[in-house]
Amino acid sequence: MKLFIPGPVDVRADVLQVMSKQMMSHRSEDISILQNSITSKLKRVMGTSNDIVISSSSGTGSMEMALKSLTLKKALVISNGAFGDRFFEIAKFNQIDADYHRFEDGKAIDPDILESLLKTHQYDTLTITHNETSTGVMNDLNELDVVLKKFPDVLVILDTVSSLGGTSIQIDQYHIDVCVSASQKALGLPPGLSFISLSKEAIKRLEDVPSRGYYLNLKRVYDLAQKKNQYPSTPTISIMYALDYQLDYIIEKEGLINRYQRHLELAKFTRAWAKKHFDLLVEEGYQSNTLTTVINCHNYNMTYLKDELKKSGYIFSEGYGKLKSHTFRIAHMGDRTLDELKEYLKRIEEIWQLS
Numbered sequence: 001m002k003l004f005i006p007g008p009v010d011v012r013a014d015v016l017q018v019m020s021k022q023m024m025s026h027r028s029e030d031i032s033i034l035q036n037s038i039t040s041k042l043k044r045v046m047g048t049s050n051d052i053v054i055s056s057s058s059g060t061g062s063m064e065m066a067l068k069s070l071t072l073k074k075a076l077v078i079s080n081g082a083f084g085d086r087f088f089e090i091a092k093f094n095q096i097d098a099d100y101h102r103f104e105d106g107k108a109i110d111p112d113i114l115e116s117l118l119k120t121h122q123y124d125t126l127t128i129t130h131n132e133t134s135t136g137v138m139n140d141l142n143e144l145d146v147v148l149k150k151f152p153d154v155l156v157i158l159d160t161v162s163s164l165g166g167t168s169i170q171i172d173q174y175h176i177d178v179c180v181s182a183s184q185k186a187l188g189l190p191p192g193l194s195f196i197s198l199s200k201e202a203i204k205r206l207e208d209v210p211s212r213g214y215y216l217n218l219k220r221v222y223d224l225a226q227k228k229n230q231y232p233s234t235p236t237i238s239i240m241y242a243l244d245y246q247l248d249y250i251i252e253k254e255g256l257i258n259r260y261q262r263h264l265e266l267a268k269f270t271r272a273w274a275k276k277h278f279d280l281l282v283e284e285g286y287q288s289n290t291l292t293t294v295i296n297c298h299n300y301n302m303t304y305l306k307d308e309l310k311k312s313g314y315i316f317s318e319g320y321g322k323l324k325s326h327t328f329r330i331a332h333m334g335d336r337t338l339d340e341l342k343e344y345l346k347r348i349e350e351i352w353q354l355s
Contacts, residue, residue, distance in 0.1 A: 005317040007185040009334035032229035041247035047170030059161035059182030062194035069218035081132035108286040131163035134320035136293035148175040166290040188334035266332035290333035
């Protein structure tokens with residue numbers, strides 16, 4: 001089956017083969033060398049000189065780790081979709097004092113509204129979702145950074161779970177203190193690892209937050225990474241092998257610029273196809289380079305499409321949450337090729353008899 005869903009994604013056979021290597025001790029020099037190799041390469045992909053830690057969890061785990069370990073007073077959660085909402089759910093479950101501002105599905109974050117909220121000076125932490133997987137909105141970091149730089153005392157946590165590896169994210173160019181991402185989307189790996197980059201200001205804040213929990217305690221993770229390049233508990237070693245190998249592929253074999261250009265080419269092809277047959281949910285300038293949300297404006301039968309695509313070897317993705325009934329999502333991330341995308345879209349045309 002080919003996964004045309006926005007994660008997990010198809011994983012190349014050579015990457016899967018690397019995962020079959022024998023285990024090593026998670027308290028050995030070898031694991032320290034491996035973890036150091038991974039974080040040094042992740043810095044290049046994230047565009048940062050900041051320290052990076054690895055977590056054996058999904059992206060949600062690192063979102064929770066960052067928010068609960070870095071919010072000292074009050075957080076502002078800015079959301080324009082289901083995964084922005086998740087930050088607020090995390091805050092509620094962890095009894096973190098937080099306010100929540102929600103933009104309409106399909107709309108980007110408005111910098112003017114963001115600035116008006118930050119001008120209240122109530123918040124020491126801010127969460128932003130770079131690429132909203134539920135809607136296909138990619139918020140413009142250049143626009144938002146004009147505002148963020150005006151509030152240097154607010155720690156900014158940026159979720160790049162569905163964008164890192166699929167579009168250029170130069171963290172050090174922006175007022176971003178924490179970048180959270182994960183393995184199973186644009187990086188083209190199995191699920192099970194997530195990563196957090198930390199600015200010097202974020203590291204200082206770690207000392208001040210009193211209640212960080214145990215397993216998702218970012219200070220514990222950071223301290224051991226600094227001391228030994230190890231993880232406090234047993235990590236997912238097989239995926240660490242794969243991540244180290246895939247980062248070499250991304251950086252050296254495909255090349256970062258070529259990878260980002262391929263993702264953009266796939267995105268443009270998908271958007272053009274969607275405009276020909278349907279409508280796009282997201283306005284020009286804020287459309288994701290890793291997935292596209294299409295409005296089913298003709299009310300075609302999506303259950304029938306999903307079943308027929310499965311017979312043809314494809315896994316289809318409807319819209320997320322309340323968008324499910326009238327939209328569908330086409331993922332074009334990871335190591336997906338243009339030829340594979342064209343075959344998939346052609347099969348949709350055949351099933352729904354699109355002309």
